[in-house]
Amino acid sequence: MALRLFNTLTRRKEEFQSIVEGKVGLYTCGPTVYDFAHIGNLRAFIFEDLLRRYLKYSGYQVKQVMNLTDVDDKTIRGSKEQGVSLAEYTQTYKEAFFEDLRNLNIEPAEVYPAATDHIQDMVDLILRLRDRGYTYEMDGATYFRISDFKEYGKLAHFKIDQLKVGARIDADSYEKEEARDFALWKAWDEEDGEVFWETELGKGRPGWHIECSAMSMKHLGEQFDIHTGGVDNIFPHHENEIAQSEGATGKPWVNYWLHCEHLLVEGKKMSKSEGNYYTLKDLSEKGYDRKAIRYLLLSTHYRQQLNFTLAGIDASRSALQRLYDFMENLKRVRKGGNHPEVAECVAETKKNFGQAMDDDLNISGGLAAIFDFVRKINILAAGGKIARGDAVEIVRTMENFDTVLGVLEYKQREIDEDVERMIQERHQARTSGDWKKADEIRDRLREMDIILEDSPEGTRWKIL
RNA sequence: GGCGGCAUAGCCAAGUGGUAAGGCAGGGGUCUGCAAAACCCUUAUUCCCCGGUUCGAGUCCGGGUGCCGCCUCCA
Incomplete structure (x- = not known):
């Protein structure tokens, strides 16, 4: 290569x-x-x-x-x-x-x-x-x-x-x-x-x-x-x-x-009089995530005009969330051992990623390789074929790709005492079968951008 | 006037002449108390239009159309 x-x-x-x-x-x-x-x-x-x-x-x-x-x-x-x-x-x-x-x-x-x-x-x-x-x-x-x-x-x-x-x-x-x-x-x-x-x-x-x-x-x-x-x-x-x-x-x-190449904003040339002239500060103040902005600016090939849109930032945010969830899920794997399929998958992904990026930084191909990897690993995970050793290797692989992308590292914000209490309260409600109250608490947290996920191992939370 | 680029699904976006990657959004399903996440199925018989070359064209050639850029200080 x-x-x-x-x-x-x-x-x-x-x-x-x-x-x-x-x-x-x-x-x-x-x-x-x-x-x-x-x-x-x-x-x-x-x-x-x-x-x-x-x-x-x-x-x-x-x-x-x-x-x-x-x-x-x-x-x-x-x-x-x-x-x-x-x-x-x-x-x-x-x-x-x-x-x-x-x-x-x-x-x-x-x-x-x-x-x-x-x-x-x-x-x-x-x-x-x-x-x-x-x-x-x-x-x-x-x-x-x-x-x-x-x-x-x-x-x-x-x-x-x-x-x-x-x-x-x-x-x-x-x-x-x-x-x-x-x-x-x-x-x-x-x-x-x-x-x-x-x-x-x-x-x-x-x-x-x-x-x-x-x-x-x-x-x-x-x-x-x-x-x-x-x-x-x-x-x-x-x-x-x-x-x-x-x-x-x-x-x-x-x-x-x-x-x-230059970028367009909402399909038009960026200019102060069009009102589509943004600084990073403007976008942060509107509540847009910086990692999502980085991802959006990164994910179109550099010699292609990029149409920057606010909706595009949201779409990027969703794409990143898929990667974040993927990483989080891997960190929770407890079962010991490893599977040969994973090593194969890692090797293939590295090859595909490298081939795409070697071709004048074809980022679309590079990202496609990574998302293919995510799907394949999720399939293995759904079949119970991901163990602790595999997970470590997969995380290491993703972190290696991220030395190029720089979008994965993110800080999971901490939840405060009130939220902690609400989650506890919901847990009580669930164990006593009070679904109405449990769902109500979950909805309230959702409005605070806190997502609850119930699993056999207990309830997890994440902050959007 | 001269030089150059781009046009692929609702949106974003790849694609050595060999039968349309990937992401987001949407629809249906599995799992779940219900969700979320994940998984499965589904969403372009077709790549701006018209010709041509070829067994075969999103890819090559010619001609249109549309959008964009550069031609002295704007990334």
Whole structure:
């Protein structure tokens, strides 16, 4: 089995081969910390988390770097509007970002470099580009001349002369030789206020694209394995990064480019005016479960547009409940011994899961393998063919899959004394045959999202 | 104008040219005091439409229709 990934550079699935045996250098474009992340951003982070986790599951040691863009037009504008320093302004959103990651059970990257901590690295890279003749200066700013980089357009699959010079060009007021050229270093102007650095390139601040080139190479080397982001980053951001990085080093930079599709919300493009623009906090406040949100964002293939709906969160919640119940039931098995069918079933499931995921992270196939497994084991369990040893092995298998999915771990909340008393009371009622009272108590608990299940071994409860 | 993607059941969603995975929801049943969970049966003679290639097409080709994206800073 070998992992195959769809490479945006070649537009086809390629067998993944890391530069250093057993190790992967992964750069994932991170947030611009000017606002709270919306679920579209979160989808990208979850896709990257899935990739990271599956690489680890496959035996790779992963070094992931995710940048924090903490200086650009939007952060500067935001800090000015609020009358706080840039650092203070972005700190709020950095913290919110990390809180979202924790809430969605996204594994932390190894390095989170902030742009403002790497100004000198960017300047050095720009100077290298200048030495190699890719830059020009105008009005105190430094630009990259894309016509000097012959491979420009190889990622987005554009020919330079196909680029239409559109109306949006006017949005950038800087003077350039060619509208298509992009800024490496922006000259300070009054709008920037206190935000500037005095460097060999003059007084100003870095352009957006240069940070990813500088910080990825600093932390992962001049050539590394995988670079990811949303499809909207393909052009111009990633195209420009390639021009800068390969222009500076003269060698290939990234081997595999992976991009995740956007999502729609209730069938429409997410926008604040449509009222379908959600942050994780919005959804939590509506009572939606974070694990279910993670599952929903995870369960559609990353190159497929995902239609995010509130009903979909509920459906995901139900699917997860099936897995939770499965795990809980296994933990209750007491009978000793084990059965050979189980080992067979485990081996087959691992194979199916791996084959699906190896195919460009085909999560639908991976989940199908897991749900097939659940059904087969439940059938064995219904036939009394699951013993303690089997259960342990099955749980271990599921936990192994969950190192990739990150949705199974959940805390069973504790019940309080009142609920405990009600369950006792119902037990009394049942033993004395007072079904009416027993059912009434069960209904009341149901309304509190507590489900009672009677079994030969006694009554169990679970909290939804 | 240029480049690209998608269309599979009520919903979500897989699918090397060989006879439609999986999840949610729905219906019927077994178990249960009744439930819940679990299990069994059931829900697409058909994959947007029209042609074509082929013994055979959801899969390939041509032509439509619809939705979406990119073409300078939006994951």
